[in-house]
Amino acid sequence: MEPVHKALPIARQQISMVTSPLRAAHRIRHKYLIMKRRRISTEHSEPTGAEGPGSRGTGRYPSPKGQEPLERTSKYRTKTAEYFTFEKVPVKTMKKRRSSKRRKVLYPSDTKRYLPEEKKSKAKNCLFLLSLIVFFQIYNAIENLDDNVLKYDLAGLEKTLKREVFGQLVAIDSLMDLLNDYLATHIHNKPLVLSLNGPVGVGKSLVGRLLAKHFRSVLSDHLVYQYFVLHHCPRQDNVTSCLQELAGNITDTVSRAEAEEKIPLLIFDEVEFMQPALLDFLQSYFQPDQPNEFLNAVYVLISSYGQGEITKFVLQNASSGMMRQTAKSEELLFIVQSLLTHSHPVWKHADIVPFTLLERTHIENCFLEQMMREGFYPDNGQLDELSRELNYYSVGKHQYSVHGCKYVGSKVNLLH
Structure with a gap:
């Protein structure tokens, strides 16, 4: 049984090594909270007198002329303090909303500036497809015409x-x-x-x-x-x-x-x-x-x-x-x-x-065409002679046939 009695003190010693720092931390935190409450209650209970520009941070109230300044005392203090400072109480502040406006991006002067990358829109593909369809429809319509x-x-x-x-x-x-x-x-x-x-x-x-x-x-x-x-x-x-x-x-x-x-x-x-x-x-x-x-x-x-x-x-x-x-x-x-x-x-x-x-040259062509149909092979002299037999309007160098090629057939028939 001796070994068992020897092991118990060792186990307790190990537990105390773990819990003692926790207990110490708990006591410190408890004392800190008590001191903080006392300080806050003291500051709220003290009178707020007007202080001069040189009296900030001092523990004395302003006194009438010819008298020494009064000293602040506290029921929690046994010894009066000649100088002391005020601690700032944390005040909750409202978080500012982020503005929706984007700030300008400032580029360093020694770097290259690049334009933002343009994203391809699917609407362009649809527009291109529509244009292609209209083109084929117009082309098909022209082909049908x-x-x-x-x-x-x-x-x-x-x-x-x-x-x-x-x-x-x-x-x-x-x-x-x-x-x-x-x-x-x-x-x-x-x-x-x-x-x-x-x-x-x-x-x-x-x-x-x-x-x-x-x-x-x-x-x-x-x-x-x-x-x-x-x-x-x-x-x-x-x-x-x-x-x-x-x-x-x-x-x-x-x-x-x-x-x-x-x-x-x-x-x-x-x-x-x-x-x-x-x-x-x-x-x-x-x-x-x-x-x-x-x-x-x-x-x-x-x-x-x-x-x-x-x-x-x-x-x-x-x-x-x-x-x-x-x-x-x-x-x-x-x-x-x-x-x-x-x-x-x-x-x-x-x-x-x-x-x-019709001009005279056109009349000669009519004679040539008609004579070729009838089986004749005329020369230029014969064509000129036949065309001269018709009537013409003469205007300067131009000659226009009065009756056109109407009598060309009858003139050619006389050649048989």
């Missing part, structure tokens, strides 16, 4: 007109521009009305025949309708039957074209001999308030209306060399259109294409 025009082979038609018709390059260019714009789409709000006007023998009827031949080849025969007034309606007293026949032919042609989703061509030659009742009836098809099948059609009116004004305009501008530049000018179009609209309102809906006078 080109495909629709290719169906009518207008490039081949233009080559044929410029090869067969002499001296009317300005009129052919204007005609092809109107056809290209209209035939680019299938749906329209009004039909296209073309009015070919000019003197006799300048190529108006030839253009009408070439248009009919070309559209018959690219479309079909039943989508092209030619109406010759002196042939289809020769009698002036048979207007009612002419109207019924014309209405049936127009409706049949337009209905077939609508079924095949194509644009028909209707040509009316010798319109200057058409009666006013027929012109009134024809004007009803040019109005915008019609069924859709009647809005998708091309009408060609061929007449010699305005030939006097066109001839006068050409002769007045021939000497100054302005005719080739102003054949399609607004001045000539205004003169011809004002005359046509006064003759009948049907021309208010038409696009005027004026055909001008």
